[in-house]
Every structure is written in structure tokens, then in C-alpha cells.
Amino acid sequence: DQPNGHNTVSEGLLLELRCNYSSSTQTNLFWYVQYPNQGLQFLLKFSVLHGIDDDFLSSSFLRALSGFCSSLHVSSSQTTDSGTYFCAVQ
Numbered sequence: 001d002q003p004n005g006h007n008t009v010s011e012g013l014l015l016e017l018r019c020n021y022s023s024s025t026q027t028n029l030f031w032y033v034q035y036p037n038q039g040l041q042f043l044l045k046f047s048v049l050h051g052i053d054d055d056f057l058s059s060s061f062l063r064a065l066s067g068f069c070s071s072l073h074v075s076s077s078q079t080t081d082s083g084t085y086f087c088a089v090q
Helices: none
Strands: 015-020 028-034 040-047 051-053 061-066 069-074 084-089
Touching (some): 028 069, 069 084
Antiparallel strands (some): 015 069, 061 069
16 A cells, blocks of 8 residues: 555655555565656665665665555655655565
8 A cells, every 4th residue: 555646745855655564474575666758667675584675776765664664765856756656565
């Protein structure tokens, strides 16, 4: 479940995207983004056993994991951050 299906934030401000899940056997959580006219792009993977694996992660993306909720923070957001963000649990 990704609440707040549409978010708008002024340039330069923090954008927080939330993902709620209910799986008690969750081992991996993924964040993806699809920028306009582009394919789906992997942002990060968080594993309960191994922590964060950030193949694409830049300093402008932070994540938090607490209980059954994950947050993706886009600090100092820019127009180039515009896109559709997805979370997935495995």
C-alpha cells in the first residue's frame, strides 16, 4: 500500500514517500522509480538480514524502515526527481 498516490512539493524541499506493508515474513523491500518517458529504474534494496544495497542510491535519496512502513526521502527535490515511485516487498 502506497498512501498519498500523488505528491507535489516545491523545488528544494524534502519529499517523503511512504510504503506500508503487512507481510510478517518480509525479507526484502525494494524502491523503484519511473521517470517520464523512461523505463523502470531500481533505486535501492533493503534486506532484513543484510541491510541496504544501494546500486543506484545517491546522497539525495535516504530511506527509513520502521515496523511495517518504509519511507523514501528525496532531499532538496528537483524537477528532475519527478516520476512515479514504487515499492515492492519480497
